[in-house]
Amino acid sequence: MSIEYEVVIGLEVHCQLKTNTKIFCNCSTDYDGKAPNSHTCPACTGHPGTLPKLNKKALEYAIKAGYALNCNINKYSRFDKKNYFYPDNPKAFQTSQFEMPYAEHGYIDIKLDDNSVKRINITRIHMEEDAGKLVHSDIADESYVDLNRASMPLIEIVSEPDMRSSEEAYKFLTKLKSLIKYTGVSDVSMELGSLRCDANVSIRPKGQKEFGTRTETKNLNSFKAVARAIEHEIERQKDLIESGGKVIQETRLWDDNKGVTKSMRVKEDADDYRYFPEVDIPMICVTDEELNKIKMEMPEFPEEKISRFVKEYSIPIYDAEVLSTEKDMADYFEIVAKKSNNAKSASNWIMTEVIRVLNEKSIEIDKFTINPNNLGELIKLIDSNVISNNIAKKVFNTMLDDNREPELIVKEQGLIQITDESELEKIIIDIINANPASVADYKNGKTKAIGFLVGQAMKMTKGKGNPQTLNKILIEKLNQI
Numbered sequence: 001m002s003i004e005y006e007v008v009i010g011l012e013v014h015c016q017l018k019t020n021t022k023i024f025c026n027c028s029t030d031y032d033g034k035a036p037n038s039h040t041c042p043a044c045t046g047h048p049g050t051l052p053k054l055n056k057k058a059l060e061y062a063i064k065a066g067y068a069l070n071c072n073i074n075k076y077s078r079f080d081k082k083n084y085f086y087p088d089n090p091k092a093f094q095t096s097q098f099e100m101p102y103a104e105h106g107y108i109d110i111k112l113d114d115n116s117v118k119r120i121n122i123t124r125i126h127m128e129e130d131a132g133k134l135v136h137s138d139i140a141d142e143s144y145v146d147l148n149r150a151s152m153p154l155i156e157i158v159s160e161p162d163m164r165s166s167e168e169a170y171k172f173l174t175k176l177k178s179l180i181k182y183t184g185v186s187d188v189s190m191e192l193g194s195l196r197c198d199a200n201v202s203i204r205p206k207g208q209k210e211f212g213t214r215t216e217t218k219n220l221n222s223f224k225a226v227a228r229a230i231e232h233e234i235e236r237q238k239d240l241i242e243s244g245g246k247v248i249q250e251t252r253l254w255d256d257n258k259g260v261t262k263s264m265r266v267k268e269d270a271d272d273y274r275y276f277p278e279v280d281i282p283m284i285c286v287t288d289e290e291l292n293k294i295k296m297e298m299p300e301f302p303e304e305k306i307s308r309f310v311k312e313y314s315i316p317i318y319d320a321e322v323l324s325t326e327k328d329m330a331d332y333f334e335i336v337a338k339k340s341n342n343a344k345s346a347s348n349w350i351m352t353e354v355i356r357v358l359n360e361k362s363i364e365i366d367k368f369t370i371n372p373n374n375l376g377e378l379i380k381l382i383d384s385n386v387i388s389n390n391i392a393k394k395v396f397n398t399m400l401d402d403n404r405e406p407e408l409i410v411k412e413q414g415l416i417q418i419t420d421e422s423e424l425e426k427i428i429i430d431i432i433n434a435n436p437a438s439v440a441d442y443k444n445g446k447t448k449a450i451g452f453l454v455g456q457a458m459k460m461t462k463g464k465g466n467p468q469t470l471n472k473i474l475i476e477k478l479n480q481i
């Protein structure tokens, strides 16, 4: 009989803060696409004798992220030196927080597939600086050092080993991203490198209390990669144990193309870094007043938004949940709902047409070309019977390209709905005369024929006929025959 295993997952998430300058110097953080080492100074390149100075904005942003993840913010915290040598780190230590992190004891609630809520605890969040980057040459057997990224402000979020499947890890990350994005302190984009995640995975026989030996997997560049790497690691560890081997504590690298993890190095313990206090930076001390000010600036988070949307706009809870995942999406919805004065229709358009386009183009709502006011206007045109739903979809597609006001497009392309009953009646009579077989079908009780005949009439009006009116007139006329 094979043993049943329980999976234990903890995540370490690095998140880059969107400040204008680096964490300990005044170098600009806007180096994307700029020349290597063009955004550096003696401090962030580790010259001896330079003094680091904590960026107040980085601290404020870090605290906001801490509150978003329901953490206690410590009034006193401290930076430490994490000693290690690597060519992208000329100081030979990383300035980080070890003994006294600025935030602890947080949590994220995730909704499982059976709609139950599971709380994933967050051990701590600490502030630290990023390292530079090594650029490996394609042509020569050489590597170059680019220190533009050195001393970029980071927070590292360490979860408790509370997750029991790759799905839970995926949901945790999705919620974490959403919450931090709501605060605006980071882009939290794995693609852009402003969100990075390492996964600690171990397995143990079900019922056993002690944890199994864990591995840490790095080089995960999307949420999907995180889930796949965890799945792979679970299987690898099971195979290893069942064939009589032992899992060793090590750092492994995920190869996304091959779908496997590979050993990178045997894991260092905290002892190996010989942490000691960074005495060049005064201890951080935040007052109640400062914390209260930051609390006042916190946004309305998804949970509060969901209940407000349900109450204020009378939309289903499912709609409210989808619309509140991203703050920009929620803002977009509110503008469309207010402009159109029809929240349910606003929600329907966003949940179907808008999200379809976002998925097709792999973009987020901030890159969506239709201005929410114009989408609101489009819904108004449907509600006031100026255009039909079908025509509205055509106008929507035109708006995608040029984002002009829908009214202009409707006028220019002559799309105004025909509501004049005498005009529609003439069309119906023509359709009845041209389709005797369908008329006979209807007379023989095949009501499906109605759909076909209305379709023909819609075709004749180039989609501009009002389908309800056409339907009504058709039935009247058929019943007179």
Ligand SMILES: [Zn+2]
Pocket (backbone or CB within 6 Å): 022, 025, 026, 027, 039, 040, 041, 042, 043, 044, 045, 151
């Ligand atoms: Zn600098």
